[in-house]
Amino acid sequence: MELRDQLQGTLGAAYALDHELGGGGMSRIFAATETAVGRSVVVKVLPPDIVDVVNMERFRREIRVASSLKHPNIVPVLTTGESAGVPFYTMPFVEGSSLRMRLRDAGALPIAEAVAILRDVAKALAYAHAHGVVHRDIKPENILLSGGGALVTDFGIAKAIANCTGALSMSMTLTAIGTTVGTPEYIAPEQAAGDPAIDQRADVYSFGCVAYEMLTGQPPFVGMPPQRILKAQRTQAPAPVTELRADVPRELAVLVMHCLRKKPWDRPRTAEQLVQVLESSAVQRGQPSVEIPATLLLQLALGKTMAVYVIAALAIALAARTAAAVLGLPDWVLTALVVAMVIGLPIVLLVSFVHYATRRAAAESPDGNGGASRTRMAALAERFVGELRRRLGGSGAREGL
DSSP, X not given: OOHHHHHHHHHTTSEEEEEEEEEOSSXXXXXXXETTTXXXXXXXXXXXXXXXXXXXXXXXXXXXXXXXXXXXXXXXXXXXXEETXXXXXXXXXXXXXXXXXXXXXXXSOOHHHHHHHHHHHHHHHHHHHXXXXXXXXXXXXXXXXXXXXXXXXXXTHHHHHHHHOTTSOHHHHHHHHSSTTOOGGGOOHHHHTTOTTOXXXXXXXXXXXXXXXXXXXXXXXXXXXXXXXXXXXHHOOOOOHHHHOTTSBHHHXXXXXXXXXXXXXXXXXXXXXXXXXHTSHHHHHTOBOXXXXXXXXXXXXXXXXXXXXXXXXXXXXXXXXHHHHHHTOOHHHHHHHHHHHHHHHHHXXXXXXXXXXXXXXXXXXXXXXXXXXXXXXXXHHHHHHHHHHHHHTOGGGGXXX
């Protein structure tokens, strides 16, 4: 008997199946009508290769937990059941399209649209995490766009599958089932490594992958076989967002790269932190993070410091000269003061450089291990020496920056 006919027989008069919508590695999806109230729903049925290894009692338990989530940005689970031993669950039919379809049509999204979608997704994650539910499979296919907002679907389903396939390793599950327990392009490093103790920070990483694709038009790692992508997720740092798109607001770019850090403890601890950044005035204004060359920024930083120092030195010298005239101090006092200020200038400039370089490296090097930060600091140090020599009239004046 065909799966559709078998499923309709189980549902009886409660639901009238219409047509199959398709599905992925996790389910086959049918459009249906809940006859009692005339509500449009979808019925999702687990495919046979998952059913063969599913512990049904654990699956039911996880689905019950997922069905308890009630939030405007979460597509709820309505009912669950079995048809000839095959698990299924129903969810409301959402008018609109998926984020995957939007990205396929448009590529990288306008900043305002991307921020609005990400904010809704972050709110859904924050609510679910607060109720002890980790999604484990955040990807564009599981984000639906409808009525000007975004909704996350299939909460808890990936965890239900993962918990019910304990005999399978992560790599085996990905190979045999496709995308059931995480999708390579969006999977967290610890999840790709098969760590059974993953928490909400795995969703934060997947959120970062989705955000990266929304802003740049592609996930952090593409164009490789699934196993190589899984390895890249564990070992490689993606290119900074601003290298691929310069108009991304700096705060948003930093947030995305922060989410993509390899170690869970280096990422934002909660999705609520994501919401706070996405609702901040800096991100909402959408000011682009236009890349001013580091050499120019260094010149500006040191130039500003020198200007303030010279003004302060002149004021102090004038006050000292006045005091010397009034109090009758010897001339060498004023000379000693000028010499001290000249000697102190390199120290002041060095302190200014360290402050500047530290802030810049921290803001623009979210690699998670500090390697790129050290590289930038070394490069900036070389530029600092050249700039200092030039400004003080030393032998390195021609080196410039």
